[in-house]
Amino acid sequence: MSIELEKYKGQSTRFTCPKCGRKHSFTRYIDTETNIYIDEKVGICNRAIKCGYHYTPKQFFESSGVHRFSQISTNNLAYKIHNNISKEKISDNLCQSVDKRKELIPIKQIDKKYLLQTISKPSNFLTFLLNNFPKDDVERVMLDYFIGGAKDNRVVFWQIDSMLRIRTGKIMQYNALTGRRVKSGVSWVHSELKKQNILSNDWQLTQCLFGEHLLIKYPEKSVMLVESEKTAIIMSLYQPNFNWMATGGLNNLTENKIYPIRKQQITAFPDLKCFELWQSKAEEINHRIGSKIELSHILEELATKEDKEMGLDLADYYLVVND
Ligand SMILES: [Zn+2]
Structure with a gap:
């Protein structure tokens, strides 16, 4: 573990100072191996004279009684x-x-x-x-x-x-x-x-498909299909009773990828923005190889206008709800 002041990589790496309140002027200490901040208050204000705030990791570990080990x-x-x-x-x-x-x-x-x-x-x-x-x-x-x-x-x-x-x-x-x-x-x-x-x-x-092999491990589970690998994994953490698989991208919902799982019950969760594209693809694939892909409307129903513009996916919703 090595702790150091976070290197400057644009404005998103500079925060509001907890003492003087100046925006984008506070540098946090970070564990460079894990990319985890020590704490949001642990860092240094770049207004050395006017503010002078400097809270070191050592002070933090001592005062909070947090042993360094539990941090790492x-x-x-x-x-x-x-x-x-x-x-x-x-x-x-x-x-x-x-x-x-x-x-x-x-x-x-x-x-x-x-x-x-x-x-x-x-x-x-x-x-x-x-x-x-x-x-x-x-x-x-x-x-x-x-x-x-x-x-x-x-x-x-x-x-x-x-x-x-x-x-x-x-x-x-x-x-x-x-x-x-x-x-x-x-x-x-x-x-x-x-x-x-x-x-x-x-x-x-x-x-x-990412996760196609789960068909052998859990043949009894029905298939839930999403776009990204990350979403498949996160949803599998929240909802382990299904085989979560990912196409690996918006345009990767194809006949060849679906063919091996065509006999399964498949529910697809397109990211927001992509519902119509996936709907027409799914209909076409179902028609050609006799698969039974059904599209879930849940995201469309939950989404606000901003959500749709950002193109959120299922995992985004679960992570926010469970924060
Ligand atoms: Zn300050």
Whole structure:
């Protein structure tokens, strides 16, 4: 753990001073490993002469009686969970017998060892989950979705199909405090492996739904379909009785992705702004492959005008309601 004054990364990293009340002039101390602030009052005002407020982490820990250890426990916890999850357990989940469906185009897959390498690594996304949900629940979703970590505390969302073939992993960055996406830093495991010459350049990706493999683990659960991987995971924490799957993007609701789950009961939750697009896609797919995708109207009904403009999703609602 290393605590330092937060580096300047635009106005959002400078706060209102708790003493003089000046906006955007207060720098907080932050744990740079987890991106968690020590406390909103712990920092320094940049008006050294006129205000002079400086509340150090040491003073904070002493006066609040908070032992330094409990401040860092979420960080330790992340490592502990990683270590507790045995690699054999994951291998077992990946080796269950699968039906041998015939495919016209052979589907390329990624070796299991690359998934296992990411399992013991921390990520900002995981830190966010640990800050907001009970440890046991987080451990469950980590195992269910094989949530991995990559360089710079990015998260890896693995796409594994219902024949337990690893298609690829989507590497993304999140803010550990807010759980919001950081737009830069998106990458794919198959692209990284191509760069390292581990996969040949003509290796072709066929994506599947994020969470498709849950069909084998929990065949009795009905499918809830959302856009983002994050929403699927967060909803699985709130509503574990369903198989939450994600298309991985607005335009990824496709016939090929739905085909493997076409016999399931599917309820789709499009993000606000996207209801009509998904509705027409779902009708088309249902017609072509006989699936039974139903769209949920719940977000449309709950949403205010501002919500719609922001394009909120289901997880946004749950996180706010449960704050
Ligand atoms: Zn001040």
